[in-house]
Amino acid sequence: MIGLLRRILTHPWLALAFRLYIGGLFVYAAMYKINYAAEFSETIASYRLAPYWAVNALAVFMPWIEIVCGALLILGVRVRSAAAVIAAMLAVFTVAIFINLLRGAPISCGCFKTIEDPISWWTVLRDLGWITMTLHVYRYDAVLQADRLFLGKLGRIGS
Amino acid sequence: MSSDRPTDPLSAGPGRTEGPAPESERRLFHLKTLFEAATELSDLTDTGSTLRRFLPVVMGPLGLTFGLGIVVGPDRVEVESLGLMPDDRKRCELAGVGLADRFFQDEPQTAPPPRPTMLTGPHLASDPSLPAGTSAVVAMRLDCDSRGLLILGPRLTKTPYSQDEIELIQGLTDILSTALKRACADERVQTLNASLSENNACLTQALGRMEQARDELDRQAFRLRTLYETSLELSSLNDPKAILDAFLLTLMGTFGFSRGWIGLHGPRAGQVDTAYRGPDPDEAEAVASDKGREKILARFVELKDRMPRANQTELLDDRKAVAALPARADTAVLFSLDQEWHGAIGLAEPLPDQGLHPQGVQFLRSLLGIFIVTLGNAWHGRQVRELNTALTVRNAELQATLDALTRAREEVTVQTEARERIVGLVRGEVARAWRASWLDAWVMILAGVVLGVLFNSASPGGIELVPKSLFAPPPALVAAHEARRMAEAGQAVLIDARPADFHRQEAIPGSVNLPKDLFDFVYSMKLASLDPETPLLVYGRTISRHYDADVARELELLGHQSVMVLKGGLQAWKRAGYEVTR
Numbered sequence: 001m002i003g004l005l006r007r008i009l010t011h012p013w014l015a016l017a018f019r020l021y022i023g024g025l026f027v028y029a030a031m032y033k034i035n036y037a038a039e040f041s042e043t044i045a046s047y048r049l050a051p052y053w054a055v056n057a058l059a060v061f062m063p064w065i066e067i068v069c070g071a072l073l074i075l076g077v078r079v080r081s082a083a084a085v086i087a088a089m090l091a092v093f094t095v096a097i098f099i100n101l102l103r104g105a106p107i108s109c110g111c112f113k114t115i116e117d118p119i120s121w122w123t124v125l126r127d128l129g130w131i132t133m134t135l136h137v138y139r140y141d142a143v144l145q146a147d148r149l150f151l152g153k154l155g156r157i158g159s
Numbered sequence: 160m161s162s163d164r165p166t167d168p169l170s171a172g173p174g175r176t177e178g179p180a181p182e183s184e185r186r187l188f189h190l191k192t193l194f195e196a197a198t199e200l201s202d203l204t205d206t207g208s209t210l211r212r213f214l215p216v217v218m219g220p221l222g223l224t225f226g227l228g229i230v231v232g233p234d235r236v237e238v239e240s241l242g243l244m245p246d247d248r249k250r251c252e253l254a255g256v257g258l259a260d261r262f263f264q265d266e267p268q269t270a271p272p273p274r275p276t277m278l279t280g281p282h283l284a285s286d287p288s289l290p291a292g293t294s295a296v297v298a299m300r301l302d303c304d305s306r307g308l309l310i311l312g313p314r315l316t317k318t319p320y321s322q323d324e325i326e327l328i329q330g331l332t333d334i335l336s337t338a339l340k341r342a343c344a345d346e347r348v349q350t351l352n353a354s355l356s357e358n359n360a361c362l363t364q365a366l367g368r369m370e371q372a373r374d375e376l377d378r379q380a381f382r383l384r385t386l387y388e389t390s391l392e393l394s395s396l397n398d399p400k401a402i403l404d405a406f407l408l409t410l411m412g413t414f415g416f417s418r419g420w421i422g423l424h425g426p427r428a429g430q431v432d433t434a435y436r437g438p439d440p441d442e443a444e445a446v447a448s449d450k451g452r453e454k455i456l457a458r459f460v461e462l463k464d465r466m467p468r469a470n471q472t473e474l475l476d477d478r479k480a481v482a483a484l485p486a487r488a489d490t491a492v493l494f495s496l497d498q499e500w501h502g503a504i505g506l507a508e509p510l511p512d513q514g515l516h517p518q519g520v521q522f523l524r525s526l527l528g529i530f531i532v533t534l535g536n537a538w539h540g541r542q543v544r545e546l547n548t549a550l551t552v553r554n555a556e557l558q559a560t561l562d563a564l565t566r567a568r569e570e571v572t573v574q575t576e577a578r579e580r581i582v583g584l585v586r587g588e589v590a591r592a593w594r595a596s597w598l599d600a601w602v603m604i605l606a607g608v609v610l611g612v613l614f615n616s617a618s619p620g621g622i623e624l625v626p627k628s629l630f631a632p633p634p635a636l637v638a639a640h641e642a643r644r645m646a647e648a649g650q651a652v653l654i655d656a657r658p659a660d661f662h663r664q665e666a667i668p669g670s671v672n673l674p675k676d677l678f679d680f681v682y683s684m685k686l687a688s689l690d691p692e693t694p695l696l697v698y699g700r701t702i703s704r705h706y707d708a709d710v711a712r713e714l715e716l717l718g719h720q721s722v723m724v725l726k727g728g729l730q731a732w733k734r735a736g737y738e739v740t741r
Contacts, residue, residue, distance in 0.1 A: 037615060037622045042676065045703035046658065055703050057624045060615045065607030072603065078592060081599030106660040138595070147592040154585045 015141035018133040019073050019083075025130070026070030026086060029112050030063035037063075043110030047096045048103075065089070073137065076145030083138040087131055094127040189327045192220045196331050200338035204345035206230040206307075209338045210239035217311065217331045218242065221324060225312035227251055227290065230339065231259040232305040242312060247290045251310070258288060259306045262298040275299040275309075275332040279320055284313065295320065295328060299336040301343045309335065382522045385413055389526055393533035397540050399423065403434035406530045407504070411436060413526070415513020416506040420486050422446040422455060423502035423534075435486075437507070442486040446505075451485030455503045458484065458493055467495045470535050472527040474520065481505075490515045492523075494531055496538050628705045631712060634697075636726040639735040642696045650694060651721075652686070654714075656706035657699035667698065667732055668740050675709050682717070691718045698725035698732065 008014065033040040041059035044050055050058055066089065072082040093111070097119045100107055108116040109123050142148075196216040203209045210228035218226045218241060225242030229251065236255040240248045251258070262276075276298045283293040292313035299307035309332060314320075320328065389409050396402045403421045411419045418437035424430065428449045435443035445451050458480050459466050467473045475481050475491040484491055488505030495501050504527075506515070515523060591599070615621040637645075645651035646669060653670035655662045662672035673681050689695075695714055699706040707724045714722045725732065733739060 034614065035618075035620060037618070037620060041622055042658070042704075045701065046660075048701045048703050050703050052701075052703050052705055053625060053629050056622050056626055059622065060624060061604075061608045061611040064611035064614065065604055068603050068607050068610070078599045078603075080593065080595040082603060084595040085600050085603050104664075106664050151589045151592045154589055 009136075010140050012140055012142040015137050015139075016143050019076070019079065019137040019141050022083075022086060022130060022133055022137060023070040023073030026066040027074070028070075030066040030070065032113055033059070033063040034067070040110065043108070046105070046107040046110070047100055048105070049096050049099065062089075076141075076149075077147055079141050079145055079147070080138050083134050083141075087134040087138065090127055090131045090134060094124055094131065097123050097127065185323065188220065189323065189330075192216070192327060193330050193334065196334045200334060203338060204342055204349070206339055206342045206346065207237050207239060209335070209342045210237070211241075213331070213335045213338070214239060214241040217309075217328065217335075220327065221311070221320075222315040223294070223312050224292065224315060225290065227308075227310040227312075228335075229255045229258060229308040229310075230301070230305060230343075231256055231308070232343075243290060251290060254288060255308075259308055261288065262296065262306075262308060275307075275329070275336045277325070277329060277332060279325065281319075297328070297332040297335075299332065299339060301336070301340050302347075305339075305343050307336065307339050378518075382525070385409070385522075386525055386529060390529050390533070393529060394536075396533070397537050399534060399537045399541060400432050400434070402530070402534050402537050403432055406526075406534075407434045407436055410504070410506060410523075410526065414490075414506065414515050414519060414523070415510040416489070416508060417510060418487065418507040419505060420446050420488075421502060421504045422451060422485065423496070423500060424452040424455060426499035428452065445485045448485070454483060454485045455493070456501060458503065459495075459501055462493065467493055469495055469497045470531050471495055472524070472531055474523070490523075492527060494527065496531075496535055500538070626705070628708045628712075631708065634708050634711045634722070634724040637696055637723040638726050639731045639737065642698075642723075642725050642732075643735070643737050645694060645696065651696050651723075652689065652693060653725075654686075654695055654697045654710065655699050656697050656710035657701075658706075661699075664741070665729070666740050667729065668738055670698070673697075673710055675706060675713065678710065678713055682714075689719075692720055694721040694723060695719055696723055696725055698728045700724075700728040 037056075037059050040063065041056050044058050044062075045052070045055045065085070069082040069085045069089075072078055073086070097109065101119060101121065101124065106118060109119050110116065196213065199212045199216055200209055203212060207230075210230065214226040214228060217223070223242070225240065225244075225247075227238070227240040227243055227248070229239075230237040236252070238248070238252045238255050240251065243251070277295055278297075279295045283289055283296060284291065286293060289296065289310060290312065293310055294313050295309075295311040297309040297311075299309070301307050311328070389406070392405055392409070393402050396405060403423065407419050407421050410416065419435075420437070420442060421434040423432045431447050431452065433443060433447045435446065437443075458475065461477075461480055462473060465473055472492050472494040475493060481488050481491045484503060484505055486505055487507045489509060490506040492504040493501070494504065509515075612624070615624070642651070642653070646653050646667075653667050655666050655670040655672045656674065657672070658674045659672055659677070662670075662674075666672065671681070671685050673686070695711075697707045697711045697714070699710070700708070707728065711722045711724050727734070729739070
């Protein structure tokens with residue numbers, strides 16, 4: 001049973017599902033923030049963690065980084081690097097939420113849209129779940145990767 | 160030998176006279192006898208004649224019945240007798256040497272010849288070794304090797320010898336001894352002359368042979384010198400054509416020919432070296448032509464078993480074969496360098512008393528030996544030079560090939576290294592694709608930054624990457640206690656610039672929430688009627704946003720003349736212990 005459960009939990013197809021989910025999630029989350037950079041800037045500022053001179057820049061860059069990494073996850077290109085970057089961003093988000101939960105800040109997550117429910121511990125758990133999925137992708141993802149499709153042939157050069 | 164010579168008339172004197180002769184006559188008679196003996200023996204040159212002449216001379220005056228003379232030499236015994244019976248003579252001949260030894264055995268061999276020794280007496284007549292009736296014996300040493308013995312028989316008168324007669328016998332034997340010595344000397348001289356003549360003849364013959372030997376030696380020396388000089392000359396040359404020319408000249412000069420040629424042909428037509436000396440150039444062309452080659456090779460075929468092998472020569476002795484050669488020749492030689500290169504030598508028109516004599520054939524063979532060896536060496540040297548030249552060309556080609564191969568190998572090495580690097584890069588990239596890398600992460604972040612900047616600059620909803628408040632002049636500040644005093648005195652209005660959620664959570668009592676995103680709406684609702692000169696105290700600053708400065712700047716733009724920012728914000732207010740609403 002445990003073996004079966006382990007095989008299921010470590011199966012590449014499960015990693016593929018997580019990969020597509022996380023990739024799509026990040027692309028989706030970034031689409032709104034790209035078009036409303038000023039609102040996203042206020043969201044970032046509401047967390048009161050980034051220096052004021054870097055808030056706007058983060059509001060401009062971060063959605064695009066999310067889109068790039070999400071797209072790479074979906075396409076299966078540099079999966080591990082993209083998963084690592086997404087996991088790092090999720091970790092930063094989770095820490096930020098955690099800190100503001102401790103502060104009791106009356107802010108929303110701002111993960112997808114500007115106006116959302118205030119952050120809560122559920123938000124932290126959700127982000128931890130996403131981090132877990134991302135680490136699963138990092139560790140077990142092996143199917144339907146564009147890298148393997150193209151670079152797999154290159155890997156046989158000289159052998 | 161015996162002598163029957165008649166008695167000299169002069170000897171018929173006192174022996175035949177009756178009665179005593181006067182002393183003077185007797186002396187005269189003795190002197191005449193001595194003179195006659197000396198005269199008779201003066202011209203004789205051999206012992207036999209001397210004895211034969213002497214016996215009548217001594218027997219006549221003394222009236223003897225017989226006389227016997229013996230000469231014994233190292234290799235002869237000569238006996239002469241007169242009046243002796245044949246048996247006695249034969250016995251004396253047989254006993255000649257013994258008789259001589261009997262009378263001379265005690266004399267030293269090296270002593271000088273003494274005067275004749277005479278023995279007389281009646282005992283001699285009965286001596287068995289002497290003829291019967293012997294009256295006197297005279298022994299004479301002639302020289303170191305020869306001895307003479309004179310035996311006188313009994314007198315007819317049977318009387319003993321008188322003193323005068325003894326002296327006469329002594330004188331006669333002196334003359335005989337002298338004559339015999341001379342005769343011995345003459346015979347020795349004759350013998351020496353004969354020996355000398357014989358030696359002269361031998362010497363003459365030896366001289367003749369020596370002359371012949373010297374001539375032969377001169378010829379041999381000439382030949383050896385010629386061989387030596389030919390060897391030197393030919394060995395100094397390394398070109399086969401030059402060797403042919405030099406050797407032909409040597410042959411013609413050595414054997415006295417006025418015309419000569421040498422042709423050396425190879426396995427294929429046109430491979431030929433020739434040498435020619437003579438008046439007819441056509442002969443040189445005939446030797447060098449293909450037809451000349453065929454004629455020479457035909458002679459080799461004719462020789463069959465005698466055909467010269469490699470480095471051999473063969474003197475042609477068949478006149479027909481010599482005449483069939485491509486050019487005129489009186490003497491011809493075939494030679495071979497190896498299995499493929501054959502040649503012929505022809506010599507013609509010998510000078511008077513010159514040419515190849517039978518005794519010169521061996522010399523010619525010796526010269527040919529030198530010629531074939533030096534020509535073979537030069538030929539092999541030329542082949543070696545040609546091979547060296549070909550080898551040099553081959554080496555150059557090989558070197559060029561090696562250089563090309565080296566360059567190709569270097570190119571292959573470079574390409575291999577490039578391939579290895581490319582493969583390494585590809586493998587590295589492939590491996591990197593499977594793992595997380597800082598490079599990929601930075602590329603993704605950089606791509607996001609670039610896309611974000613580009614999109615933000617092109618988007619109508621773009622924002623400033625760096626807030627303007629960062630470069631704006633600092634606003635006027637007011638301390639917390641002054642702000643509290645002014646607010647409580649009603650002199651100023653407190654404005655909270657933070658978002659509404661923060662204001663609702665915590666704020667200074669009496670403050671008006673004027674967030675920047677709702678500035679126009681809230682201002683028109685709550686502050687539009689406010690006197691522009693009323694001091695406005697703005698607070699609300701976080702690490703991420705200077706809400707107070709932004710709102711203060713907006714208020715100033717609307718004409719408010721006294722807009723100040725609470726120094727330290729809400730935190731300073733709270734640290735001062737002033738009241739806040741929650």
